[in-house]
Amino acid sequence: MSRPVLEVIHVRKSYGDTVALDDVSLTVNEGELFGLLGPNGAGKTTLISILCGLLDADGGEVRLFGQTFHRRRRDLRRWIGLASQELALYPDLTARENLRFFARLYGLEGSELESRVAEMLQAVGLEERAEERVASFSGGMKRRLHLAAAIVHRPRLLFLDEPTTGVDPQSRNYIFELIRTLNRGGMTIVYTSHYLEEVEALCPRLAILDDGRLRACDTLPRLLALLDGQLLLTVEQANRDFLERLPLLPGVKNAVQKDGRWEILTDHVAEVLPRVVRLAAEVGVQITAIDARPPSLERVFLHLTGRELRD
Numbered sequence: 001m002s003r004p005v006l007e008v009i010h011v012r013k014s015y016g017d018t019v020a021l022d023d024v025s026l027t028v029n030e031g032e033l034f035g036l037l038g039p040n041g042a043g044k045t046t047l048i049s050i051l052c053g054l055l056d057a058d059g060g061e062v063r064l065f066g067q068t069f070h071r072r073r074r075d076l077r078r079w080i081g082l083a084s085q086e087l088a089l090y091p092d093l094t095a096r097e098n099l100r101f102f103a104r105l106y107g108l109e110g111s112e113l114e115s116r117v118a119e120m121l122q123a124v125g126l127e128e129r130a131e132e133r134v135a136s137f138s139g140g141m142k143r144r145l146h147l148a149a150a151i152v153h154r155p156r157l158l159f160l161d162e163p164t165t166g167v168d169p170q171s172r173n174y175i176f177e178l179i180r181t182l183n184r185g186g187m188t189i190v191y192t193s194h195y196l197e198e199v200e201a202l203c204p205r206l207a208i209l210d211d212g213r214l215r216a217c218d219t220l221p222r223l224l225a226l227l228d229g230q231l232l233l234t235v236e237q238a239n240r241d242f243l244e245r246l247p248l249l250p251g252v253k254n255a256v257q258k259d260g261r262w263e264i265l266t267d268h269v270a271e272v273l274p275r276v277v278r279l280a281a282e283v284g285v286q287i288t289a290i291d292a293r294p295p296s297l298e299r300v301f302l303h304l305t306g307r308e309l310r311d
């Protein structure tokens, strides 16, 4: 069992009358690539800011690497990296000069600094643009450099707050690959996003934050298991054999007729689908349309919060 790197215990934070975090508790273990998913305004940036020591919570406790953490624990801040949502780069400096600046802030110097900066430029695919001013970079290139600046001091725990904001697909792939490589190398990563697809693709375990409250925190398969898969089936004319045998097919939990089509609930959409097709062929019923819907994080989010996660 890996050790907890980050423990959030009953954390609360308000801005005046706005409750940004309402009794949030979660744990992230060493080596995890953990997703923090929530719509705009859910409280993600507030939580990340507390976890990085930029803000203090109103109540509750944060523990980092087993120790109580707050804004004044500069010793612990050395071990964390943050790529904030807002880009923090100097447009008049080159990519290399920007990275040198951030590396110096963390106490790197001399040949170690230079080799680390070169390594980072390579990691984010910006070696060939290293001597160009950042002002001339595309949004995606700036985002990649911003990420490089957050890891130049080799943090043990990295927070990424919406790291794909304003990036093109190519930069997005770079960023995803880099995140996976860093994680495989042992870095614990907390990935914040309001894009379901990103969290689903990257994070084996995730928390869903909505309106300042934690709605769920679990592995992706266990969250998906909260819901049944659906097969929506339209047939030409169901006969008696079909009606009798459909609910009895292995894997079918329930089959009901709704709005002129059959709704079949199952844990295993992919296995049940061919059985339904075979049955229809055997009993001479013609299928005119099939819509297979395995459980998705999108449906889980709707189920937990009562609304869709869309801008």
Ligand SMILES: Nc1ncnc2c1ncn2[C@@H]1O[C@H](COP(=O)(O)OP(=O)(O)OP(=O)(O)O)[C@@H](O)[C@H]1O
Residues within 6 Å of the ligand: 015, 018, 019, 020, 038, 039, 040, 041, 042, 043, 044, 045, 046, 047, 085, 162, 194
């Ligand atoms: N400095 C502040 N002063 C007042 N209210 C704030 C402040 N910062 C955030 N809020 C409010 O707190 C709530 C949570 O905001 P937060 O930025 O943490 O959410 P988020 O999930 O990061 O959203 P986004 O993805 O849009 O940044 C929102 O209602 C927001 O308006």
